[in-house]
Amino acid sequence: MTIIKSEVLPLFTDDDLVKVRQAVRAWMIEQEFSLVTQTKMVTASSELGRNMVVYGGGGCARLECLNDFDRRGIRVIFEDQGPGIADISQALTDGFTTGDGLGLGLGLGGAKRLVNDFEIWSEPGHGTRVTITMWK
Amino acid sequence: MHEDIEQLKDKFCITATDTELVRQAGTLLADFMPEFIEKWYAWLKQQEEFSLFFGSNSSNLKRVQEQQSIHWQSFFVAHINDNYIKERRHIGEVHARIGLPNDIYFAGMSIASQLLSDELWNIKPMPANIGAIANALTKHLFLDSYLVIDEIARIQNLRLSESHKAMMEMSTPVTPIWEGILLLPLLGILDSSRTQEIMNKSLSKISEERTKVFILDISGVASVDTAVANQLIKITKATQLMGCSAIISGISPAIARTIVELGVNIGEIKTTSTLRDAFEIALKLINVTVS
Secondary structure, eight states: OEEEEEEEEEESSHHHHHHHHHHHHHHHHHTTOOHHHHHHHHHHHHHHHHHHHHTSOOEEEEEEEEEETTEEEEEEEEEEOSSOOSOHHHHTSTTOOSSSSSSOSOHHHHHHHHSSEEEEEEETTTEEEEEEEEEO | OOOOHHHHHHHTTOOHHHHHHHHHHHHHHGGGHHHHHHHHHHHHHHSHHHHHHHTTOHHHHHHHHHHHHHHHHHHHHTOOSHHHHHHHHHHHHHHHHHTOOHHHHHHHHHHHHHHHHHHHHTOSSOOTTHHHHHHHHHHHHHHHHHHHHHHHHHHHHHHHHHHHHHHHHHTOOOEEEETTEEEEEEEEOOOHHHHHHHHHHHHHHHHHHTOSEEEEEEEEESOOOHHHHHHHHHHHHHHHHTTOEEEEEOOOHHHHHHHHHHTOOOTTOEEOSSHHHHHHHHHHHTTOOOO
16 A cells, blocks of 8 residues: 555644645545545544544644555544543443533544544543545 | 833843943934935835835825934934834834835845944944944844834734634625525534624524524535534524524535434434425415415
């Protein structure tokens, strides 16, 4: 698998989140993903990005365009140095939220359902890294 | 705008000695000042900005030259107090108003600094503390330009936040489309500050217009994540509390599929795929038949 191109975007504010969403959308369009797939990926990125801004203290999003033999993919890696997640499986459960009810507590689990590949790494006190990939 | 003058001086490492030295420079350069203004304007006349900002208006030029001469006098008096700061900020305000580019301002300050220090080093007999004088002069010049530029930046930020506010208001066009029916078409990206604005405007409009049906059209919204969905649900719940039915229209196939996979439960909110369907439902709700 090769990475054709990549770009790192800062993710600290709502405005940064808008730029990340726009970039993900633009990359998906460039690779000719269908409208539904685009929307799913953009929405998943929006969920994870918002989590990072609100709970993770901000970080960065790394966009990658992948070439894997016969298929193309878009991968987005969200990484922060925030408080981390103590119980990942609990965080992936629908309805789980530590916040003040900003979202619906469907963020992580919802994002996982929207994409093809979903990987999460987190260590309390060190940060969280979530990788999502959409294949075509 | 109030500033802590001592803190400001501290930041620019301006000591009482520096201020004394600048005053000394003022005495040494007093005879040179008319020539300085003349030379400085000779430089400015060669810049393309000159004709842009002064044109052929010679009375304007004369006024500005007088102002400048007063400015340098107060610079060499070097009383850094509220009045001094006010004067500098006023220059910034004027520059912001006429839209003077920063490059010409800084180039001008650089030329001024060069002219002054060239003259200073040519004074015969050379004062023993010439190096210290030149240093003090530089510090004061930097403080002076900082105040001007900071005011320009402050005004620009103010303008930006004003236009942002105006845009927010324009981007929530709540319109009565029929007696008792209110339409709000949403476009682009929904963030928390925008949804807050939408909530406020819609609710006050609903009570003003005694609205019976509120249609929220999201066909122009690119993506609905859980935070946005949550806000939409809150808005419709609040409208329902006010005795007004809410319909969310313009749910595209892509958004419908995304919402389902996210697992968002929209409950009893009425939704339609097109605005036309929503309008038909709204008309039925207020018992109007259109033939």
